[in-house]
Amino acid sequence: MTSILDLPKARPVTPLGILAEKLEQAVKLIEKADISPEIAETVQQAYQLASGLDPYLEDCTTPESEALANLAEKTQKEPWNLRFSDGETVRQLEQEMLSGHIEGQTLKLFVHMMNAKRILEVGMFTGxxxxxxxEALPDDGEIIACEVDEYVANFARDCFNASPDGNKIKIEVAPALETMQKLADAGESFDLVFIDADKKEYVDYFNLLLDRNLLAENGIICVDNSLLQGQPYLPENQRTPNGQAIAEFNQVVANDSRVEQVLLPLRDGLTVIRRK
Ligand SMILES: C[S@@+](CC[C@H](N)C(=O)[O-])C[C@H]1O[C@@H](n2cnc3c(N)ncnc32)[C@H](O)[C@@H]1O
Known part of the structure; x- marks a missing residue:
């Protein structure tokens, strides 16, 4: 069995993770510098506060299923750089794309709370x-999962086959906007939509869901990475193109009178939106 120490370590990709890493660096710098013990103690406390939160959330949250734990471990072990350089994936994928235990459990509880039956996922990665x-859907529930990359779609399919709930997921391998147009043309609608694909297309996904009624009347849209490592609220010159796209998306949602929303500081930001 693989020890956790053997697995490639994920780099921090959330505002909290980055903050904890920066405070850890500050603690190390202070150890080497001639700084007052009071400052050193304050920074040490700040580091403990930031670095202790994620592990505590893990401890206090219902553990993930064996199938999910295996999927996460398999994703962590996969040599994603090699897959891209060999031309097996169409873009550079990385283990950090996986949402993980706390967000997965949150989505699972949303599905239970809403009694959702039909779900659309925009951006599946390894699933x-x-x-x-x-896992939270009834036996006759269904998820349509949009994914553009054939390699990762096959990877996910193998993981789904190892789960008793995997048969509820139907994978559509194509650019998400194409799949969404087709679903809208067919008159489909969804109780819950999880947006987690190309950050530069978020505004298009959002408008398509509302304009074409892909979102069911009392449906909910959950949007991942709406804090994008803190970039939307950091100075503009520190933003990547994805950070800029998310800043613009958040503004579009805030200005849209058709919806109400909350941006939860969960992991890399999760915005929950409902049509009024
Ligand atoms: C952040 S990952 C999704 C993570 C996944 N939801 C999870 O929680 O583990 C984003 C995925 O969206 C896919 N993607 C990016 N652009 C896309 C597009 N235009 N259409 C469909 N999938 C896309 C990528 O290939 C990648 O696998």
Whole structure:
């Protein structure tokens, strides 16, 4: 069995994770510098406060299923750089894309709370969030999962086959906007939509869901990475193109009178939106 120490370590990709890493660096710098013990103690406390939160959330949250734990471990072990350089994936994928235990459990509880039956996932990767939501669906529930990359779609399919809930997930391998147009043309609608694909297309996904009624009347849209490592609220010159896209998306949602929303500081930001 693989020890956790053997697995490639994920780099921090959330505002809290980055903050904890920066405070850890500050603690180390202070150890080497001639700084007052009071400052050193304050920074040490700040570091403990930031670095202790994620592990505590893990401890206090219902553990993930064996199927989800295996999927996460398999994703962590996969040599994603090699897959891209060999031309097996169409873009550079990385283990940090996986949402994980706390977000998966949150989505799972949303599915239970809403009694959702039909879910649309926009951006599946190796399938963690899709499988987490599938575990909460009734036997006749269905998830349509949009994914553009054939390699990762096959990877996810293998993981779904190892779960009793995997048969509730139908994968559509194509650019998400194409799949969404087709679903809208067919008159489909969804109780819950999870947006987690190309950050630069978030505004298009959002408008398509509302304009074409892909979102069911009392449906909910959950949007991942709406804090994008803190970039939307950091100075503009520190933003990547994805950070800029998310800042603009958040503004579009805030200005849209058709919806109400809350941005939860969960992991890398999760915005929950309902049509008024
Ligand atoms: C952040 S990952 C999704 C993570 C997944 N929801 C989870 O929780 O583990 C984003 C995925 O969206 C896919 N993607 C990016 N652009 C896309 C597009 N235009 N259409 C469909 N999938 C896309 C990528 O290939 C990648 O696998």
């Amino acid at each position: 963690y969030s899709a499988l987490a939501m599938a």
